[in-house]
Amino acid sequence: MGGRKLLMTFPVTATSHTLADYRARGGYETLAKVLREKKPEDVTKEVAASGLQGRGGAAFPVGRKWQVVHLDDGQPHYLCANADEGEPGTFKDRWILENAPHLLLESMLISSYALQVRNAFVYIRGEFDLPYRRLAAAVEEAYEAGYFGTDILGSPFACDIVVYRGAGSYVCGEASALITSIEGKRGYPRNRPPRLTVKGLYQKPTVINNVESLSNVTGIVRDGAEAFKKVGTPKAPGTRLFSVSGHINKPGVYEVEGGYPFADFLRNELGGMLGGRKLKAVIPGGISAKVLTAAEIEPLPLDQPVFEAAGSTLGSGGMIVIAEGTCMVRLLQVMLRFYHHESCGQCTPCREGMGWLHRVIDRIVAGEGRLEDIETMHHVSRWNDGTTICGMGDAAGYATVAILEKFRDEFEYWIANKRSKCNGVLEVGNA
Amino acid sequence: MPEIFIDGQAIQAEPDQTVLQAALANGIFIPYFCWHPHLSVHGNCRICVVEVEAKGGSWLDISCNMPVTEGMHVLTDSEEVRAQRKAILQFVTLNHPVDCGICDKAGECTLQDYHFAYNGSPSISRDAKVHATKFFDLSKRIVLDNERCILCSRCVRFTREISKSHALGIENRADHSLVRPAEDRRFDDDPYSDNVIDICPVGALLSKQFLYKARVWYLEPTPSVCPGCERGCAVQIWHRRPEWRLNALDPRQNAEIARVTPLENPAVNGPWICNKGRDLARIFERARAEQPMLKGKPVELAAAIDAARRLIDEARHAVALVSNWGSNEELAAFKQALAGRFAASFVKRDRQPEPGERIEDDFLIRADKNPNTAGARALFDDAPAALPDGADLVLVWGEGCDFGRLPRGAKTVFLGSYLAPENGHADVFIPVSIQTERRGSYTNFAGTVSPFEPCFAKKPSVADAETLFAALAQRERATA
Numbered sequence: 088m089g090g091r092k093l094l095m096t097f098p099v100t101a102t103s104h105t106l107a108d109y110r111a112r113g114g115y116e117t118l119a120k121v122l123r124e125k126k127p128e129d130v131t132k133e134v135a136a137s138g139l140q141g142r143g144g145a146a147f148p149v150g151r152k153w154q155v156v157h158l159d160d161g162q163p164h165y166l167c168a169n170a171d172e173g174e175p176g177t178f179k180d181r182w183i184l185e186n187a188p189h190l191l192l193e194s195m196l197i198s199s200y201a202l203q204v205r206n207a208f209v210y211i212r213g214e215f216d217l218p219y220r221r222l223a224a225a226v227e228e229a230y231e232a233g234y235f236g237t238d239i240l241g242s243p244f245a246c247d248i249v250v251y252r253g254a255g256s257y258v259c260g261e262a263s264a265l266i267t268s269i270e271g272k273r274g275y276p277r278n279r280p281p282r283l284t285v286k287g288l289y290q291k292p293t294v295i296n297n298v299e300s301l302s303n304v305t306g307i308v309r310d311g312a313e314a315f316k317k318v319g320t321p322k323a324p325g326t327r328l329f330s331v332s333g334h335i336n337k338p339g340v341y342e343v344e345g346g347y348p349f350a351d352f353l354r355n356e357l358g359g360m361l362g363g364r365k366l367k368a369v370i371p372g373g374i375s376a377k378v379l380t381a382a383e384i385e386p387l388p389l390d391q392p393v394f395e396a397a398g399s400t401l402g403s404g405g406m407i408v409i410a411e412g413t414c415m416v417r418l419l420q421v422m423l424r425f426y427h428h429e430s431c432g433q434c435t436p437c438r439e440g441m442g443w444l445h446r447v448i449d450r451i452v453a454g455e456g457r458l459e460d461i462e463t464m465h466h467v468s469r470w471n472d473g474t475t476i477c478g479m480g481d482a483a484g485y486a487t488v489a490i491l492e493k494f495r496d497e498f499e500y501w502i503a504n505k506r507s508k509c510n511g512v513l514e515v516g517n518a
Numbered sequence: 519m520p521e522i523f524i525d526g527q528a529i530q531a532e533p534d535q536t537v538l539q540a541a542l543a544n545g546i547f548i549p550y551f552c553w554h555p556h557l558s559v560h561g562n563c564r565i566c567v568v569e570v571e572a573k574g575g576s577w578l579d580i581s582c583n584m585p586v587t588e589g590m591h592v593l594t595d596s597e598e599v600r601a602q603r604k605a606i607l608q609f610v611t612l613n614h615p616v617d618c619g620i621c622d623k624a625g626e627c628t629l630q631d632y633h634f635a636y637n638g639s640p641s642i643s644r645d646a647k648v649h650a651t652k653f654f655d656l657s658k659r660i661v662l663d664n665e666r667c668i669l670c671s672r673c674v675r676f677t678r679e680i681s682k683s684h685a686l687g688i689e690n691r692a693d694h695s696l697v698r699p700a701e702d703r704r705f706d707d708d709p710y711s712d713n714v715i716d717i718c719p720v721g722a723l724l725s726k727q728f729l730y731k732a733r734v735w736y737l738e739p740t741p742s743v744c745p746g747c748e749r750g751c752a753v754q755i756w757h758r759r760p761e762w763r764l765n766a767l768d769p770r771q772n773a774e775i776a777r778v779t780p781l782e783n784p785a786v787n788g789p790w791i792c793n794k795g796r797d798l799a800r801i802f803e804r805a806r807a808e809q810p811m812l813k814g815k816p817v818e819l820a821a822a823i824d825a826a827r828r829l830i831d832e833a834r835h836a837v838a839l840v841s842n843w844g845s846n847e848e849l850a851a852f853k854q855a856l857a858g859r860f861a862a863s864f865v866k867r868d869r870q871p872e873p874g875e876r877i878e879d880d881f882l883i884r885a886d887k888n889p890n891t892a893g894a895r896a897l898f899d900d901a902p903a904a905l906p907d908g909a910d911l912v913l914v915w916g917e918g919c920d921f922g923r924l925p926r927g928a929k930t931v932f933l934g935s936y937l938a939p940e941n942g943h944a945d946v947f948i949p950v951s952i953q954t955e956r957r958g959s960y961t962n963f964a965g966t967v968s969p970f971e972p973c974f975a976k977k978p979s980v981a982d983a984e985t986l987f988a989a990l991a992q993r994e995r996a997t998a
Contacts (some may be wrong), residue, residue, distance in 0.1 A: 176653075278560075278561040278580070278583045394538070428690060429692075432693065438695065442613075443695075463642065466605075473566055474578075474602060
C-alpha cells in the first residue's frame with residue numbers, strides 16, 4: 088500500500104529507535120563501507136545522480152546544493168539538519184526523530200564525510216520533547232559506539248555533532264534564520280547573495296538540509312542512485328513522508344511512493360473522510376502551499392511536478408484535508424493569525440503586511456467587512472510576493488490569494504450577511 | 519572595472535560595489551531607508567528596489583545588496599519599480615502615525631521626502647493603526663517614539679558596529695517589534711549615543727535637548743569645529759536663520775545654539791561625533807564676560823587696550839601664557855605682533871577633563887580636551903610647572919590659569935571670554951570673542967587643519983584677539 092518504502096521499513100516497537108535495533112537492521116554498515124571504500128566526492132556524485140529533492144518545502148535538488156561546496160577551499164564547512172519542522176500541518180520529521188534517529192545520524196555522518204564537515208548541527212524545534220530526548224539519547228549512544236568524535240571506525244575521519252534546540256520561532260525553520268539562531272543571534276533571515284553554501288554559519292560554507300532529505304542519503308549510498316531512481320517518478324524520485332491531518336479517519340504519518348494517486352491515498356491509507364463527508368479542499372504541503380479544491384486534487388498523483396503544474400506544491404508534506412462544511416473564511420483567519428504572530432518583523436512588506444491581513448480578516452469575521460477588503464487582501468499579498476528577504480511573505484501571500492480566489496463566494500457571503508456561508512460550525516463526528 | 523548600465527547610462531563601477539553604491543557614486547539617486555554608507559547592509563526596508571533587465575526576462579530586487587556584474591542593465595525608475603516602491607511606502611506608513619505637524623524631524627525626514635516623491639497617495643488601509651510606546655526614555659539624552667519607528671535597525675547596527683556599546687536591540691516580532699535597550703546594557707554609557715538621532719531616517723529617535731525647540735526650517739547650519747578635544751571633529755552648529763529672527767517672542771534664541779550635528783569629514787571623524795560635541799552650548803553659552811575692566815573697574819574697551827599696551831611697554835621681563843583654544847590665525851598674529859615683546863611665551867592647557875567625562879578611547883575621544891594644542895605648540899613651548907621668578911608682567915590668554923600661582927608682584931593682563939573671579943583681579947581685563955563669533959581654524963593632533971565660521975555677531979565691547987594683538991603691539995606714540 089502506498090508503493091515501496093525507503094524510510095518506514097521496520098515495525099515501530101518500544102526499542103526500534105535504539106542503537107541495538109538499528110544495528111540489527113544493518114545500521115552504520117553503510118557508514119563503515121563509505122569510510123573504507125569511498126572518496127567524499129563519490130558520495131556527492133551518488134547523491135546528485137539520485138535526483139533527491141529537498142523535502143523541507145522548496146524541493147531543491149540536494150546534490151546541486153552540495154556541489155556548490157568546494158572540498159579544497161581551505162575553509163571549514165558546516166552541515167546542519169533542519170529539524171525545526173514548524174510549518175503548520177507538518178509533523179513528518181518528528182516520525183524520523185522519534186523512531187529512526189540513528190538513520191538521521193548515520194546519514195549526517197555520511198553527508199559530513201562527503202562535504203568534509205568537522206562539526207555538524209541539528210537544529211531541533213524547541214517544542215519537540217520526545218523527539219529531542221530520542222535524538223539526544225541516540226547521539227549519546229553513537230558517541231559511545233565511536234561513530235562520532237575522532238578516528239571514526241578506525242578511519243582518519245572526525246566529526247562532532249551538536250543538537251541545538253530552537254525557541255519556537257517559525258521563521259527559524261528558514262535556513263538563514265536557522266543559522267543566525269545557532270550563532271546566538273535573533274532569528275532573522277539573511278539577504279542573498281551570498282548563498283549559504285558560500286557564506287553560511289559563521290560566514291563559512293554551510294549545507295542545510297531537511298531531516299527527511301538527509302535521512303534518504305544512507306539508502307542512496309547503500310543501494311546506489313539507480314536503485315533510488317527506480318522508486319517514485321523520474322522527475323521526483325524516491326518516496327515522501329506525508330503527515331496528514333484534518334477530517335480523515337486515520338490521520339498520521341505515511342510514507343508514499345512518488346506518483347501514488349491521491350484518491351487511492353485518501354481511500355486506502357487515510358481511511359476516507361471523517362463521518363463520510365465530502366472532500367472540500369486539501370492544503371497539500373503545509374499551510375504555505377496553495378489550497379486545492381476537491382475537483383483539482385482528486386485526479387492528481389502525489390508527484391511534485393504534477394502538483395507544481397496544478398499551481399500548488401507538495402511542499403513539506405504537511406497535508407491538511409478539509410471536509411465539506413468547513414468555513415474557509417475562518418480557516419484563513421486562523422492562518423493569518425499564525426503568519427502575523429510568526430512574522431519576524433525584519434523586512435517591511437511582511438512585518439506590516441501580515442498584521443494588515445490579520446486585521447482585515449478579523450474585521451470581516453466581526454461583521455464589519457466591505458467588498459473592497461478582498462481587494463486589499465489581494466493587494467497586500469501581491470506586494471509580499473518577491474519583495475521580502477525570505478520566502479515567508481511570498482508563501483503567506485500565495486496561500487491567502489489561493490483561498491480568496493477559490494472560495495471568494497464565502498468571503499462575499501460573510502461580508503454581506505455577517506455570518507459564515509457554512510454556518511460557521513463544523514460538527515465533525517456527529518454527522 | 520565592470521561597466522554597468524543604469525537607466526541606459528554607462529557607468530564604470532568598482533568591482534566590490536553594489537548597484538546602489540555605484541548609482542549614488544555616479545549621481546543617480548535610488549531611495550533607501552535602512553542602508554547607510556558606514557553600516558553593514560541589512561536590506562530590510564526594501565525601498566531601494568531596482569529592475570534588472572536580463573535575457574530571460576527582468577526581475578526586481580533590492581540594490582543595496584546587489585553586487586555589480588559586468589554588463590548588467592538596471593532600471594531605477596521603471597513602471598514596475600515605481601509600483602513596488604509605492605506599495606512599500608504604503609506598508610511603511612501603514613502604522614506610522616504621520617504626525618509630522620508635531621515631529622521634530624519634519625523638514626529633514628526621509629520618509630516625508632519619499633512619500634512626496636514616490637507615493638503621494640493616502641493610505642488605502644481602513645484599519646486602526648498599531649499603537650506602540652510614545653516617549654520611551656532610551657537614555658537620559660534620547661527619547662524614542664516607537665510608533666514613528668520604521669524598524670530600519672540603523673541605530674541597532676550603529677551600537678554594534680560603530681560605537682560598539684551593543685546597547686540596543688529589537689524586541690518582539692512582526693508589527694509589534696520595538697527598539698529597546700539591551701537587558702544588560704545602558705545606552706547612557708555610550709558616549710556616541712546621539713549619532714543615532716542623526717541616522718534615524720524618521721522622527722523616532724529624538725534629542726531631549728532639542729525636543730520641540732525649533733522647526734528645522736527656521737534653522738541654518740554653520741560649519742565649525744568641535745573644541746571638545748584635540749580630535750577637532752567637523753560639526754555643524756545650527757542656529758536661527760536671520761530671516762526668521764524672533765524679535766518679540768524670545769530674542770535670546772536668535773543667538774543661541776539650537777543643536778550641533780556632525781559634518782562628514784573622512785579625514786577626522788567620518789560622519790560621527792561624540793555626545794560632548796552635541797553639548798557645545800554648555801561650553802559656549804556660559805555667562806559671558808563682556809565688560810573691559812581695570813582692577814575690577816569697568817572701562818571702555820579702548821581704555822583697557824591702552825592700559826594693557828602701557829603695561830607691556832613698561833615691562834622689563836614679560837611672560838605670556840597663550841591659549842590652546844586660540845585659532846591658528848590668532849596664534850600666528852600673537853607670534854608675529856607680540857611674541858618679540860615678551861621674554862617668553864608658553865602654551866597653556868585651557869581646559870581639563872570634567873569629572874565623569876570619558877578621557878580617551880580608541881574611536882574619536884582624545885585625552886587632551888583642547889582643540890588647538892597642536893597648532894599652539896607648533897609656535898610656542900609648553901608652559902613649565904611654575905613660571906620663572908622675576909617676571910614683572912604676565913599676559914594670560916584664555917581660561918585655566920591659577921592666578922594664585924603667578925609670580926608675586928607681577929602685573930596681569932587677562933584676555934578672557936567668560937565671567938570668572940579672576941577677571942576683576944587682573945590689572946587689565948579685556949573680553950575676547952569666542953569660536954562661534956569669529957572665523958578661523960584649528961590644527962588637530964594629527965595635523966589636519968579644520969576651518970570654522972562665525973555663527974553670531976560679537977558685542978562691540980568684546981575684542982577680537984587677532985586684531986587686539988596688533989593693537990597691543992603698537993608702541994605708544996610718545997615713546998615711539
